[in-house]
Amino acid sequence: MSDAHLILVSHHLCPYVQRAAIALAEKGVPFERRTIDLSAKPDWFLAISPLGKVPLLVVNQADGTQAVLFESAVICEYLEETQPGSPLHPADPLKRAQHRGWMEFGSSILSDLWGFETARDAAAYEAKRSALIDKFRRVEAELGAGPFFAGETFSLVDAVFAPIFRYFDVFDTIASTGIFDGLSRTAQWRAALTERRSVREAVGGDYGDRLRTFLKHHDAWLLKLSA
Structure with a gap:
């Protein structure tokens, strides 16, 4: 080491x-x-x-x-x-606790996302797609003017959701999922995170290829939608 x-x-x-x-x-x-x-x-x-x-x-x-x-x-x-540097949590204890709650909510989205990307049939795919739509609707209702979760300040909630949106940057090149349809604030948040340097550099340049290989290995239903 x-x-x-x-x-x-x-x-x-x-x-x-x-x-x-x-x-x-x-x-x-x-x-x-x-x-x-x-x-x-x-x-x-x-x-x-x-x-x-x-x-x-x-x-x-x-x-x-x-x-x-x-x-x-x-x-x-x-x-x-x-560590030094810009704070990634709000100073106010109540807001900080709320942020921690939304971080956990992001983890619950990742749980559904795993089922979504590894679904091998239409029924499993649609069940997880519906669950993700419901959760992102809750996210949409929480967001303000942006560009980040808490407005102008980047926070740990953004660090949690950026990898979630990165999945869809790849999924969107395969087939339309419709998960973000009508969620304008979520779409703007996603775009802002995609442009963030820390987010871009959190993965290697071969991330997309590796994710596609993962989908093929799991015989993902998503891949069949592009046929």
Whole structure:
């Protein structure tokens, strides 16, 4: 393992990794990224990851010891509390708690999104598509003038939703899902996040190809809609 102060253990497609990478970039904190293959997890990774999942943030401390943080929300909160740079949470405790709630809501969208992208038949696809439409309608009702979730200030909620929208940047090249139809504020938010440097650089240039390969591997119904 490197002696860099912060090491983000990653996977090419993981949206939870992207949250941490975005937060690190927004804070302007130097870090090393170490990407692993989750289908062949190395022993060193299994030894330090209690859940066998990414992301991990390895913190090399001044006394020579290492601390390992797991779970993206925990990592993002640690970065917010310890690193310089622009705040990514509101100062007001009530608003901060509300933001944390919407971060969890974003995680629930990712759960439905997994079912959506791995659906192998029309019924499963439509069930998850409907669930995503319902959830994004709730998001639409919460958004204001933008460009970000809380207006002019980029926050951890934006870091959570940016990887979600990135999926659809690829899906839209395959077939129309209709999930964002009529959701103008959500569409504007999505566009603003797509242009954000921290968001763009949170994945490699081959992200789209890797996601398409993932869809083919899972015999995704979405691919059949483009036939």
